[in-house]
Amino acid sequence: MAGYPKKDKNGTYYFVLEAGTDSYGKRKRIKRRGFKKISEAKGAMAELMLEIQKGNLVFENKLSVGDYLEYWLENYAVTNLKPKTFAEYKKIIKTHLHPSLGHIPLRELKPIELQNYYREKLQSLSAQTVTHHHRVLSKALNDAIDWEFINKNVTKGAKPPKPVKQEMKTLNVEQLNELLKIAKEKTPVYFPVIYAAAHTGMRKSELMGLSWDNVDFATGKVYIRQTITEANGKYFFNTIPKNEKPRGVRLTLELSKLLQRLKAESDHRDEILGASFNPHNLVFCNTKGSIMAPSEITRALKRCLSAANLPDIRFHDLRHSHATILLKENVHPKIVSARLGHSKIQVTMDTYSHLTDSIEGIAVDHLNGLLE
Template sequence: MAGYPKKDKDGKYYFVLEAGKDSSGNRKRKKRSGFKKISDAKAAMAELMLELKSGNIVIENNLSLEEYFEYWLENYAKTNLKPKTFAEYEKIIKKHICPSLGHFSLKNLKTIDLQNYYKEKLKVLSAQTVTHHHRLISKALNDAIDWEFINKNVAKGAKPPKPVKQEMKTHSVEQLNLLLKKAKEITPVYYPIIYAAAHTGMRKSELMGLTWDNVDFTTGKIYIRQTITEANGKYFFNKIPKNEKPRGLKLTAELKKLLIRVKNEDDQRKKILGESFNIHNLVFCNTKGNIMAPSEITRGLKRTIKAANLPDIRFHDLRHSHATILLKENVHPKIVSARLGHSKIQVTMDTYSHLTDSIEGIAVDHLDGLLE
């Protein structure tokens, strides 16, 4: 075993330890860099030589990036991430990263390889999604350093695309009323969840996770205690932490009427099909009593928008429409913030800052009618 401290182009010292060859005949090496003094490099080298001799350090191997990511998923992601996050990462790795980069050697991967990957992915994915890929890759490579597979994280030098903030699109009161009227005709299965989104401002995952035991017809309120999300073809029930108070939302009179009808229909189906129907006791389920697929909800909305000849919006924009209508009607931002479930009122104010002039105009109109 031999080592030799040297200076790099930045004037700092590094060393490489030779440790013979592995079973495949490849040379075993360990490199350490970034030392300001040669004495520090020599001291670190001596310490590493002792660890290598004692067998406490695994010499870097010839793992491909695909093999490494399989190792990372099994040894880090599966035990340290929430099931939903694990499923999302597994999908990204198997559908995108490995098909494009999996053939590269982990130790020979270069920053330019990642840069080219981001460039190619931007042809089919949004900048925000590609940036998410970058964060995943960077995290995995940091762990590779901790496990001593590699000495440098090449993702640190890569430049992921800057996410472009998606423009908020909303429907006016008139447009929203037309949309809901048309939804009842075009997509009766998804009409109730679309209607509820417009009347409450709830997120899709919150509506999907709403259960009948969280609907109080006496007080006219619903409580958000869980969400249902989908990743990699699997559904995940996400309960709010026990120390958090569930968000309560007052129902509009019309939404309350609709939910009563939906509940009666749900009870009738249970009588006919048995308790196996809607086993999760969901307020919004498909005709078989199963969880509504997020993609199907979106398709139902898109069909309605097209039939009504309205400007295209995302399902999440129903939430924005709800908030915008309330703010334009001079409802206090704190009330709007509470309905949306924002952690702070400032989040609401920042999200809908473009309405400031409109809201101020309403306030001045009120003043004009009060002050002489």
């Protein structure tokens, strides 16, 4: 049994292990990627050799889809994916893919079986979710080809459903002010995070992860250096890369006042209860000083919308409302793009392309007042 580590084009290391031949006489070659150091690649290769010698690695036809997906989770996903992504993939496999397809021999999996799976899942899941299942399985089977478990990826022959683009719903200025008025009365705990979303256009995960260390009252900005996301009941802190500049979002005057009041309350609690009350030093936390659950934030918003007799929107639509209001006020799209944290201005233009006629109308109104 021979193996050799090499350096990849992106600067990481990989190894290829020659593991004999299978029952068809085909050479078995196992490849693993994504190691930061050559020593890590050598160590992983040695461990794999030991597993093969012990007979713990299955190559033959009897390997099922379920067994392979378990193997893929343990030998690729857990070390190469972000913790939240791994948790999501694991849930998809354990809850959906394994129960429905796990019994099928890996080499006998057919596109028609995937097509039947998609049809079955569409009875209870959205097209977007089912398409995500397709992507997870496709990635896992691509790795199965690299590891020479199979010769082709059958997901390429299956046709996942086309996700229906969700209609963007927004509130206008009057509706947004009414929502914030009701939120202050109905849900004082969640009012600040709803208010901040309307005034900044920040994502829910960005607001959940905002800490007092990243609020600068002197410059009137908050800086986004981390987000908090949730998967399978677990919270994940996602920090931006060290070489990446944090996005700064300028505060409105009223939001700055609100945050200053919250900071004073936070400091007062620290004096009485100690730093253990809000161990992550979060700007927005629940009554126990813990991370605000995304579902609770959404429920609070829905209660306020109902009480105010306003259209039913998602929390993310507060971000869309923020951007729409700015664009309709003729704020330059580049400024809006930077405020929202879009990677390119084209993302902003594509997302809000439906406003083109409205914005052009505003521009013409300005011209009417300037040109004779």
